[in-house]
């Protein structure tokens with residue numbers, strides 16, 4: 001009897017240990033996932049600056065209270081006159097981080113994950129590593145041939161390896177002025193400057209924070225070299241079009257306007273003719289009246 005009681009206790013104990021371990025693992029995974037979904041497009045943990053600052057060590061530098069306020073609404077914190085928030089805002093060209101409607105619990109998990117100091121970059125397999133080296137060499141080369149590959153990828157004249165949709169189905173980016181892309185999403189002609197160079201663009205391409213883009217490339221990820229070609233393309237579209245996107249000379253609009261002008265001339269001509277005829281007709285009538 002006593003033996004069964006003891007083994008029951010052991011069972012109960014081991015159950016709680018295993019359960020507890022599982023919960024801990026789940027929490028850690030949650031934090032990683034939440035970070036990946038919400039933050040990793042703009043922040044790394046120890047991998048350097050992207051659109052926003054590297055967050056490694058941030059949980060030691062700032063209080064949890066401050067970080068929570070900042071993540072929920074950095075703009076409110078800036079408005080309240082917080083000197084640290086204002087300093088970081090100024091350092092990043094006065095571009096505030098958007099507000100995140102996360103719960104206290106979710107923010108805690110993210111901060112725990114950041115605090116654990118994970119690099120955020122999972123171990124790379126050799127194939128990935130080789131791809132990354134190739135991508136680096138593309139960026140360093142700044143070859144015109146590679147810029148044009150980027151342009152072709154953007155405009156769908158060259159297919160993505162994993163069959164993702166062309167960027168031009170949603171975006172425009174002027175290069176020589178002849179191209180015309182989509183108007184569903186932001187114009188990307190000056191995205192290079194707006195997003196702070198290669199790193200900003202890479203952050204968005206490797207992990208798009210916008211739902212429609214995430215959906216589009218979720219199962220059709222871009223390869224490292226493809227991202228590099230696009231990065232080069234954005235740099236040169238920005239350099240070639242410092243004053244913003246070029247207005248497209250849409251041939252249909254030109255033909256349409258010419259036809260409208262011709263139509264207007266014809267109408268007014270006919271109108272005048274009809275009016276003249278009317279005047280003549282009245283005079284003729286009047287003359288007949290008097291001549292009788």
Ligand code: HEC
Pocket residue numbers: 035038039040041042043051052053055058062067070071074085088089090092095096097098100110209
């Ligand atoms: C679209 C880009 C973007 C996303 C996504 C983003 N951030 Fe930021 N973040 C920024 C920028 C830019 C700054 C610096 C400028 C500022 O907001 O003051 C910043 C600043 C910060 C800072 C202040 C760092 C410091 O030195 O005090 C923290 C903390 C932070 N972000 C955490 C997060 C967390 C956590 C998430 C995910 C929930 C996140 N950010 C998502 C762009 C982003």
Ligand code: HEC
Pocket residue numbers: 154165166167168169170171184185186187188191194195201204205210212213216222230
């Ligand atoms: C299904 C439509 C869609 C496709 C396809 C798409 N995007 Fe986007 N993209 C968006 C939306 C929506 C946004 C959010 C900004 C906005 O509202 O315009 C965005 C934002 C961006 C931004 C950030 C712009 C900024 O200045 O903040 C970049 C960079 C970008 N996309 C690059 C690309 C590239 C490169 C491709 C092709 C590999 C691509 N996108 C394909 C819909 C799309």
